Amino acid sequence: MEKNHDMKAQPWEVDDKARLCRFLCYGSEGDIYTAREEVQVSRKSAEALLALLEDGRGAEVVEVITRYSQDGRAVSVGPCLFALAVCSQHSDLKTRQAAFKALKEVCQDPGCLFAFIQYKKELKDSKNGIWGRALRKAVSNWYNGQNAMSLAASVAKCKRQNGWSHQDLLKLSHAKPANDGVALICKYIMKGWKEVKAEYADRENPEEVLKALSYLEVLEKVKHSSDETEVITMIEEHALEEEQLLTDHLKSKNVWKALLKEMPLQLLMKRLGKMTAKRILEPGSSDTQTVCDRIQNDAILKKGRIHPFSILVALENYKKGQGYQGKTKWETDSNIIHAMDSAFYKTFTHLEPVDKNLVIAVDISTSLSSVVPGTSVSTAVAAAAITMVFASTEANTQVLAYSGGSLVPCSVAAGMTLEQVTAELVKTPSESTDCTLPMAWATENKKAVDIFIIMTNNPIWAFSASPVEALKRHRQKMGTFSKFVMCGLTSNGHAVADKPDRGVLSICGFDLGAITLIRNMALGLI
Template identity: 55%
Template sequence: MEPPANSTNNHTSAEDPWEITDKIRLRRFLCYGSEGDIFTAKGESHVSVDNAEALLSLLQEEEGGAEVVEEIRRFVQKGLAVRLGPTFFALALCSQHSKLNTRKAAFKALKDICSDPAHLFAVIQYKKELRERMECGIWGRALRKAVSDWYNKQDAMALAATVTRCRQREGWSHKDLLRLSHTKPSTEAVALISKYVTKGWTEVQAYYADKENSDEVVKVLSYLEAVEKVKHSCDETVVINLIEEHKLEMEQLLTENLKSKQVWRSLLKDMPLHSVLKILGRMTANKVLEPGSSTTQSLCERIRDEAALKKAKIHPFSILLATENYKRGHGYMGKPKWEPNKSILKALESAFYCSFMIFTRTEADTHVLVFSERAVVPCPLSPQMTLAEVTAELVKNPSGNTDSSLPITWAMENGKGVDVFIILTNNPLWTCTTSPVESLKKYRQTTGASSKLVFCGLTSYGHAFTDTGDRGLLNVSGFDLGALTVIRNFSQDLI
């Protein structure tokens, strides 16, 4: 696989270009919560100081704090982090460090990194957990200012939506944060939202009833009134009108409202695509999405829309998972049950190929091999193939055990220049004729290529190599969308 032109070369050591530096360990920690070379799908996202040695080491350097905060910002904003927990932990740690410049950098970046209230609550909780170990307080002047800025520097309507959609997480609420930060609202609209959060709707109504309000305040009042009405209304027509007029979301509705098919049909119109994919089965089981209905037709058009897919940044693997879950016809533990809708399945298939951006469809020069009878055999796949055609081609050869050194040997014997060897298998490791690590080193020496090796056990939780100290080796245990992100980051020399 050819790395992109703008990839970062992190060969920091003239003596050993494959040395795993503290910066690489930090990036791996920010990506998937571990400094090691093993990524485990669906692993634990909660982290602690005990597995952040590189982070602590870098923070001791002269300009280490600012550089660490910039790495955190980059991994969050560019979607490089598989799990966000480690990034929030790292930011919390920086914000409580002994160096003033590190703390300043962390607080300055808080709003950029914590784009959602759940992110902010997570950072505050990590700060609380770190307090005893680091023997420091939480609510100093710097944090109070950073939290105040988080509220004050947002668009008023966006803030009104976010505080009513995500009211509390991690044991913290907006009321807690506004009170503890001593936030002084910067605008009338933010003052209104703050009063609503801390005092409640009744007091807001009384306070603003006889005032001459600005247009922005009027808009926020109208929105909050809609949120309050929908919280107390069981009238289906009223709820639907409020949803459509104010673009309300399901998190703002009563559980009782979500029993209505018409309410769900209204919610689906503006629901983010990634959320839609998660509830297709439920909506089919509840007869919200019926064969031939206008709601179903409209939804299928959205799923097939290339521009919508691109805007929502829907990965093809997410669509593939949604398709397989929908085909299954039942949810977790068998409930609910549904008959998969053919038009929805066709729309999902169309969306999958529309957004297909991985491996052979991404790379102009890719060799696909299959393990077969203690050898590897070229498999003629092309970007034009359908998933069914790819599957049929892959099973033509008798399956064989996984000897991780064979693809490297094949490349050397056939004079192929390879940037990244990616081995995907659901078989246990077979005793290799040659160590894959030694095979890779020999290949590098012979060809002069800066080649890497990824071993991905699709269903097993083993690994091909351990503690090699070679930055060009990566183990992936299990497979999910996060695994694809990790492999991409690794291939592009980011971790």
């Protein structure tokens, strides 16, 4: 806990603000991130948040929550929603006001709003309930802050979550629509389509209301349609998604083919195996070609902010030819593999640099039987992909590899394929995990490094010497606040540092969230 604001803190000291940022990013105040782990947040896991609130810094906390929820800094939005719920129930009036004012910005969709309300319910520490005037006003403002079409689409995609529905929230907030468009959607939520249709049939409605009425009519029509051609036409003309269809509709191959044309690319890539298994995508078909064209469309990749590592995970899962439990199996299509491979390389041009001096050191087995948990990606290929991500965007990147307790030169250049980089990294078998070597190398060569990224597939990190002590020596000699990220690609994980250090992070396993955290660490955001 921060005690003395007059004393100048050292950059590696972990103060309450740093712990709050860690919590908002990955749901823990500690220095360990476990990939693909479901985050469980509570007051016990957010001690720094509570300390800052007690210190009278509520407005500052809400500002940080808002920033982290919007800027793509958080691995998941759950911790931000929990923290906002805590702020909204704090004893300080200004903190509560700031939290409710930020609700519209932090809760970008109904799912987030429902989760926020549920957190408030779970945090309730009085017998009076949570639905005071401030929450009623904030929820009402959330609905009134949208136009009719965006609200209609939100309601259609997410009707209920976390035990709450739109009908619940409108009832409990006593929401009063601020305009005709919102009034229409609220009426639809509370009364249903029949009453809305009867009430608006003979009115002279503004254009916004007419468009929303037309959209709602389609949603209702598709619910009662058993005509495959009619359903497909509605999907194509109104960009309907699977959440808006009936289970019976989703038994049709042709309906799925229509959905695939506009399906979000991230979701599409995850579904490729299943779609191939069900023969919705068949080799040489025009539907398969359309999907392949979408996958490698540069504009779609950029708009969807698709990361190379996401494509790699989807590609390796597809190439495996079966689901995780082995129940669903498929024959892979070379055209789909080629399209995803092409997309993998295209997305590198969309990555934003952190403009730091990096050292990437890889200690990895030549065995390709070792895989990153939760994926079909070998640790060797994962290490190569991660190396490529940073080496392709950062001008000052040095790639090193371990072998027999010494460093081996590693040539990773622009234009190399994933296979070439993988082969370069594993050309000499590893015999030990000595994580001090990269820091020692940089110190001896007087190379100031902003962040060391060290990857290993050793499930147990047995260090003969402390990597943190080597990091401290490098900091002292080079006069720079160097940072150290330990990526145990197959590990269950434990702390590297014996004392809190803002420049040290342990990653167990690997996923897209891990790359987010490495970027955050490099940019000084956690």
